[in-house]
Amino acid sequence: MIDKQVxxxxxxxxxxxxxxxVLVAGFGAxxxxxxxxxxxxxxxxxxxxxxxxxxxxxxxxxARLLNSGRxxxxxxSYPRSGDYSAFLNAYRAKTLELELVPxxxxxxxxxxxxxxxxxFFSPVSAGTKLADGxxxxxxDGRLHVFEKPLKGDIALLRADKADRWGNLTYIKSAxxxxxxxxxxxxxxxxxxNEMVELGSLDPEAVVTPSIFVDRVVVVGANP
Amino acid sequence: MKPLTREQMAWRAAxxxxxxxxxxxxxxxxxxxASYVPADREVIxxxxxxxxxxxxxxxxxxxxxxxxxxxxxxxxxxxxxxxVHHADAFLMIRGGHLDVSLLGAFEVSEAGDxxxxxxxxxxxxxxxxxxxxxxxxxxxxxxxxxxxxxxGNPRILRHCSLPLTAAGCVKRIYTNLAVIDVTPHGLFVVxxxxxxxxxxxQAITEPELxxxxxxxxxxxxxxxxx
Numbered sequence: 001m002i003d004k005q006v007x008x009x010x011x012x013x014x015x016x017x018x019x020x021x022v023l024v025a026g027f028g029a030x031x032x033x034x035x036x037x038x039x040x041x042x043x044x045x046x047x048x049x050x051x052x053x054x055x056x057x058x059x060x061x062x063a064r065l066l067n068s069g070r071x072x073x074x075x076x077s078y079p080r081s082g083d084y085s086a087f088l089n090a091y092r093a094k095t096l097e098l099e100l101v102p103x104x105x106x107x108x109x110x111x112x113x114x115x116x117x118x119x120f121f122s123p124v125s126a127g128t129k130l131a132d133g134x135x136x137x138x139x140d141g142r143l144h145v146f147e148k149p150l151k152g153d154i155a156l157l158r159a160d161k162a163d164r165w166g167n168l169t170y171i172k173s174a175x176x177x178x179x180x181x182x183x184x185x186x187x188x189x190x191x192x193n194e195m196v197e198l199g200s201l202d203p204e205a206v207v208t209p210s211i212f213v214d215r216v217v218v219v220g221a222n223p
Numbered sequence: 224m225k226p227l228t229r230e231q232m233a234w235r236a237a238x239x240x241x242x243x244x245x246x247x248x249x250x251x252x253x254x255x256x257a258s259y260v261p262a263d264r265e266v267i268x269x270x271x272x273x274x275x276x277x278x279x280x281x282x283x284x285x286x287x288x289x290x291x292x293x294x295x296x297x298x299x300x301x302x303x304x305x306x307v308h309h310a311d312a313f314l315m316i317r318g319g320h321l322d323v324s325l326l327g328a329f330e331v332s333e334a335g336d337x338x339x340x341x342x343x344x345x346x347x348x349x350x351x352x353x354x355x356x357x358x359x360x361x362x363x364x365x366x367x368x369x370x371x372x373x374x375g376n377p378r379i380l381r382h383c384s385l386p387l388t389a390a391g392c393v394k395r396i397y398t399n400l401a402v403i404d405v406t407p408h409g410l411f412v413v414x415x416x417x418x419x420x421x422x423x424x425q426a427i428t429e430p431e432l433x434x435x436x437x438x439x440x441x442x443x444x445x446x447x448x449x
């Protein structure tokens with residue numbers, strides 16, 4: 001019988017290796033797997049490459065990993081969001097590498113990996129500093145930039161409901177990067193508010209199908 | 224001569240949003256435009272974080288922790304609105320599915336080049352967010368910005384001095400003094416505030432301005448916050 005539910009947050013992040021690329025879902029503070037990020041801090045992996053839209057808030061979750069010096073590089077579109085002092089301190093101390101990527105390019109690079117493709121040409125960033133050093137091609141008279149696929153060793157996700165197979169539903173704008181990151185990592189781990197019986201999720205409403213999910217841990221809704 | 228307020232600039236830009244349009248509003252003044260769409264028009268707002276059918280700011284006490292806009296402020300969903308994931312939200316942006324993208328800017332060039340993502344302040348990390356995606360993808364890119372910087376220097380330039388967000392993308396500029404169209408034949412002033420002249424506007428605009436034959440007064444209704 002397939003059962004992807006694990007008992008503890010520690011079980012959920014077990015096995016993450018030093019140097020791993022971690023896909024961290026969320027936009028601002030919404031749809032972020034804060035409990036899994038805290039568990040990853042406890043787990044202790046170092047030299048992490050973080051892929052996220054923003055770069056942590058306050059001193060919890062991703063920001064805590066940054067403050068503890070566990071992160072080697074951040075690939076994101078917009079680090080300056082909320083209280084990003086953890087990122088700012090590391091950035092100014094030059095202990096952290098930043099790869100700034102347009103937001104739609106980050107998500108499409110992950111989908112590209114998920115789809116088994118070797119990259120894509122995009123008009124976004126063509127002729128700008130962010131395209132420096134990248135291959136370009138004119139397609140139908142318009143300059144395009146070659147973007148490589150982006151893969152995670154692990155994705156840390158947050159969803160609303162899961163069943164034991166790992167089918168997922170989300171709440172409102174907390175969906176954001178979760179579905180595309182679920183598809184783009186070798187190991188996709190999700191914290192959910194609730195487990196439900198297999199068959200009780202409306203098949204028309206499942207957003208992330210079970211094939212993209214490896215481990216599920218129940219943390220309950222926010223207090 | 225009275226420059227427009229932020230609200231009045233947003234009002235002016237909103238008047239050009241056509242019935243049935245799908246529109247993305249950038250952070251800042253463009254966001255205010257949502258409140259000024261004429262009542263007889265149905266315009267659907269898109270938010271980069273996966274909302275198609277963005278609504279108004281929630282009433283106090285009605286905020287939903289799972290429902291925010293691109294500026295990370297609490298928002299609402301209109302009737303008929305839906306949620307999509309990030310890759311699809313940006314597919315809509317990049318793939319030409321939006322009719323209008325209304326953006327803020329630091330500088331715009333006479334060729335329609337847009338600079339709105341970095342001032343290159345060395346003390347802070349750069350952030351690009353969805354700016355470059357929004358600047359290339361929509362069917363029409365329009366900008367709302369003050370005509371000059373705080374020191375009175377032009378922000379409509381021959382060439383942008385700041386790093387570009389995208390080249391040749393801006394089609395119309397709404398400033399606190401005028402509405403200006405960017406065309407292959409140059410910049411055309413289509414509206415100016417009461418008391419403004421082409422000469423005065425030219426003095427605070429670097430590239431050459433031409434006055435459109437059909438130019439009109441830029442006059443918001445008295446009811447729009449002055």
